[in-house]
Amino acid sequence: MMHADVKLDTLGYFCPMPIILTSKKIKELALGQVLEVVSDDEGIKKDMPAWCETTGHQMMGMEEEQAKSGRIYKAFVKKTK
Amino acid sequence: MIATQIEPTATLAQLQETKPERVTIVLLSGDLDRAMAAFIIATGAAAMGMRVTVFFTFWGLNAIRRRGATSSAKDWLRRMFGLLNKGGADTLPLSRFHFGGLGTKMMQKVMKQNRMPGVPELMQTALDLDVRFIACTTTMGLMGITKDTLIDGIDQFAGVTTYLAEAKKGSVNLFI
Numbered sequence: 681m682m683h684a685d686v687k688l689d690t691l692g693y694f695c696p697m698p699i700i701l702t703s704k705k706i707k708e709l710a711l712g713q714v715l716e717v718v719s720d721d722e723g724i725k726k727d728m729p730a731w732c733e734t735t736g737h738q739m740m741g742m743e744e745e746q747a748k749s750g751r752i753y754k755a756f757v758k759k760t761k
Numbered sequence: 762m763i764a765t766q767i768e769p770t771a772t773l774a775q776l777q778e779t780k781p782e783r784v785t786i787v788l789l790s791g792d793l794d795r796a797m798a799a800f801i802i803a804t805g806a807a808a809m810g811m812r813v814t815v816f817f818t819f820w821g822l823n824a825i826r827r828r829g830a831t832s833s834a835k836d837w838l839r840r841m842f843g844l845l846n847k848g849g850a851d852t853l854p855l856s857r858f859h860f861g862g863l864g865t866k867m868m869q870k871v872m873k874q875n876r877m878p879g880v881p882e883l884m885q886t887a888l889d890l891d892v893r894f895i896a897c898t899t900t901m902g903l904m905g906i907t908k909d910t911l912i913d914g915i916d917q918f919a920g921v922t923t924y925l926a927e928a929k930k931g932s933v934n935l936f937i
Binding site: 692693694695696697699700702703730731734735 | 890
């Protein structure tokens, strides 16, 4: 399990809401802190790395889990700027 | 729960350029589906740190008109047109399967059930993310749409050169 300082629950939201919520939430973090974004939208697997590449934040990794309601994706983003 | 690691496609993030990349979208259509696509792209790009401008023209203007607003155009013909052409972000019809409103109602219901934001919500998110809205003055005049009948938050009332000046510097320019 990866370490995260702040957790953001975007379960039930479709594109582009998880990314928009992430871009808002990351502003509340201090430099070097890690944000964990939980989503059940499969698109986040590609979208979060792409968002990180464009914005300059660091993609630490991603985890995938099987929950009762379906698959859940956890993206870990480190605030770098 | 067992967590499995998956490889992210991009591991090394690059520092964003000091000058943000620009995106321009021309929204000509007043259809719900097309307006949704426009605002999803606009909000997505803004969340990526890009500078986004949406240029509303012709039927696209209906998205930024207040609901139920009439027209205060000077001549009766344009006033009539502004009256018959219903505006409001929550009143846009689907481009297909509208079925006199039934299809659109069904779609809106499904969207709500799935917690998907509709056009009004996406539009508000776009404004919150500093997406710039430009209303085309030419088509406003043509269609009897007056400034006082548009929503707050319109950045500029301008024409094609304002759009082109922005689009020229844009790396993504879309016409919807």
